[in-house]
Amino acid sequence: MSRPDLASTTAAPKIARPVPLRESVFEALLEQIISGHLRPGQHLAESELAEMLGVSRQPIREALQLLSGEGWVDLHPGHGAFVHAPTAEEADQLLAVRALLETEAARLAALNRTDEGLARLRALCSRGMAAMEADDVDGAVTANSQLHATVMELSGNAVLGDLAAQVSRRVRWYHTPVARQRGRASWEEHTALIDAIAAGDAGLAGEIMKNHTEQTRHLYLSQLGEEEPVEPIPSKRRKRRAPASFGS
Amino acid sequence: MSRPDLASTTAAPKIARPVPLRESVFEALLEQIISGHLRPGQHLAESELAEMLGVSRQPIREALQLLSGEGWVDLHPGHGAFVHAPTAEEADQLLAVRALLETEAARLAALNRTDEGLARLRALCSRGMAAMEADDVDGAVTANSQLHATVMELSGNAVLGDLAAQVSRRVRWYHTPVARQRGRASWEEHTALIDAIAAGDAGLAGEIMKNHTEQTRHLYLSQLGEEEPVEPIPSKRRKRRAPASFGS
DNA sequence: AGACTGTATGCTGTAGGCAGTTGACGAAAA
DNA sequence: TTTTCGTCAACTGCCTACAGCATACAGTCT
Numbered sequence: 001m002s003r004p005d006l007a008s009t010t011a012a013p014k015i016a017r018p019v020p021l022r023e024s025v026f027e028a029l030l031e032q033i034i035s036g037h038l039r040p041g042q043h044l045a046e047s048e049l050a051e052m053l054g055v056s057r058q059p060i061r062e063a064l065q066l067l068s069g070e071g072w073v074d075l076h077p078g079h080g081a082f083v084h085a086p087t088a089e090e091a092d093q094l095l096a097v098r099a100l101l102e103t104e105a106a107r108l109a110a111l112n113r114t115d116e117g118l119a120r121l122r123a124l125c126s127r128g129m130a131a132m133e134a135d136d137v138d139g140a141v142t143a144n145s146q147l148h149a150t151v152m153e154l155s156g157n158a159v160l161g162d163l164a165a166q167v168s169r170r171v172r173w174y175h176t177p178v179a180r181q182r183g184r185a186s187w188e189e190h191t192a193l194i195d196a197i198a199a200g201d202a203g204l205a206g207e208i209m210k211n212h213t214e215q216t217r218h219l220y221l222s223q224l225g226e227e228e229p230v231e232p233i234p235s236k237r238r239k240r241r242a243p244a245s246f247g248s
Numbered sequence: 249m250s251r252p253d254l255a256s257t258t259a260a261p262k263i264a265r266p267v268p269l270r271e272s273v274f275e276a277l278l279e280q281i282i283s284g285h286l287r288p289g290q291h292l293a294e295s296e297l298a299e300m301l302g303v304s305r306q307p308i309r310e311a312l313q314l315l316s317g318e319g320w321v322d323l324h325p326g327h328g329a330f331v332h333a334p335t336a337e338e339a340d341q342l343l344a345v346r347a348l349l350e351t352e353a354a355r356l357a358a359l360n361r362t363d364e365g366l367a368r369l370r371a372l373c374s375r376g377m378a379a380m381e382a383d384d385v386d387g388a389v390t391a392n393s394q395l396h397a398t399v400m401e402l403s404g405n406a407v408l409g410d411l412a413a414q415v416s417r418r419v420r421w422y423h424t425p426v427a428r429q430r431g432r433a434s435w436e437e438h439t440a441l442i443d444a445i446a447a448g449d450a451g452l453a454g455e456i457m458k459n460h461t462e463q464t465r466h467l468y469l470s471q472l473g474e475e476e477p478v479e480p481i482p483s484k485r486r487k488r489r490a491p492a493s494f495g496s
Numbered sequence: 497a498g499a500c501t502g503t504a505t506g507c508t509g510t511a512g513g514c515a516g517t518t519g520a521c522g523a524a525a526a
Numbered sequence: 527t528t529t530t531c532g533t534c535a536a537c538t539g540c541c542t543a544c545a546g547c548a549t550a551c552a553g554t555c556t
Contacts, residue, residue: 268538268539268540269539269540270539270540303540303541304540304541304542305541305542306539306540306541307539307540307541310539326547326548327548
């Protein structure tokens with residue numbers, strides 16, 4: 001029962017703990033990685049993390065594997081886990097892929113649209129614009145991601161949605177004070193996108209989304225250029241995990 | 249300072265256990281899943297697997313997490329692991345996404361082409377056609393996947409390549425006696441693709457790859473239609489894991 | 497008969513501990 | 527001084543054990 005320490009990080013008191021400990025550890029570590037408390041390239045000793053979070057090494061190991069699956073940490077067999085060191089190049093590639101996936105989603109959404117879905121999109125758009133007016137940055141960011149998620153959902157391709165979600169999470173590395181900068185223009189594009197989807201114009205919807213995401217991408221990159229290059233690591237390279245495909 | 253030289257170990261000395269046990273377990277289980285020995289929807293009790301493979305539950309758990317990350321098994325916290333039950337719909341979505349990723353890769357490859365890369369593509373193409381002539385199915389399949397992997401590599405976008413590899417692995421569910429059926433036509437398309445890449449015609453390269461992968465996709469689907477629907481599950485209800493998108 | 501409750505069993509999630517390996521540090525030799 | 531070797535500390539990978547929950551079953555009550 002009593003799980004010490006961890007509760008302090010996840011402000012989710014109340015109920016016992018419906019979710020396995022590893023999930024909490026996952027979020028706690030992710031939080032520390034995104035916030036920069038655990039730095040890129042840093043070696044993550046299981047014992048330290050276990051002590052820090054007040055749990056045993058087992059849930060730590062499992063959380064690290066989950067984090068590895070999403071690209072937050074690199075696992076080197078026999079050497080442990082290291083915080084993944086993102087590069088500007090990788091950010092560019094992630095954003096490019098995200099643009100690709102979102103564009104396709106918009107295209108499919110235009111073909112699979114439903115009245116209910118369109119209503120949700122319009123509601124989110126209104127909410128977002130209202131948040132903008134009120135200088136409610138968090139609200140606008142939330143509405144934005146919900147809107148994009150909804151487009152994904154309307155695309156009808158769950159695999160596409162999973163991959164996009166995965167990519168979007170990884171982009172969070174490059175913390176996002178970005179969204180707020182695009183401001184009004186972004187939401188006007190959203191409006192145009194919804195209209196195109198409503199009209200069932202797949203080509204136009206895709207084009208708008210492509211332009212939309214590319215705008216964001218360029219904004220990210222210009223900001224990244226200004227920041228420090230996020231220095232690689234202390235240690236050097238190591239072997240990659242199996243390339244995957246191959247024969248038969 | 250912190251961590252020592254990891255690079256020196258890349259040569260992979262021939263120690264007793266070059267690879268963690270979990271990797272072996274991963275492959276053993278994957279083998280049994282693909283071969284159908286472990287059936288879709290089947291509950292995987294850690295204790296049984298541990299006994300079957302002669303290891304403890306720990307490496308089993310870690311292997312199951314890896315398998316879950318690649319979509320081979322579904323993890324339901326508190327209920328254990330179940331062999332993922334693929335559906336025709338999912339196959340369709342996977343293949344659609346793969347087509348999208350490959351198309352983009354071809355487009356980028358046309359822009360980033362190098363003489364060395366083109367040479368490798370042509371070599372693989374020759375090898376593949378030769379294998380076809382000789383009725384060497386395995387050889388042709390291998391050359392095929394290597395060729396596609398090379399196009400991915402030439403795209404210069406590693407993230408794109410990772411996602412594509414991930415998707416391709418999952419498609420293996422639907423065992424692939426398919427490739428052999430497209431036969432000669434497939435390799436002629438490869439030739440045209442390489443020419444387009446060599447010419448730096450991104451639009452054409454993308455178009456060819458799109459057509460190429462869509463052909464394969466339709467072939468897959470027509471075959472899937474004939475097979476049994478891969479019945480869902482034995483047990484009754486199952487909780488879904490958080491869909492990842494939605495909400496907040 | 498049907499529904500409900502108490503109990504038993506199996507499994508997951510977690511803890512703790514041990515052995516093998518890896519890398520670092522320091523001493524000895526060239 | 528530079529190089530090589532031996533020792534030591536730390537960490538990973540793995541195993542065993544335990545506590546809590548979920549499910550299934552049996553018995554009881556309505």
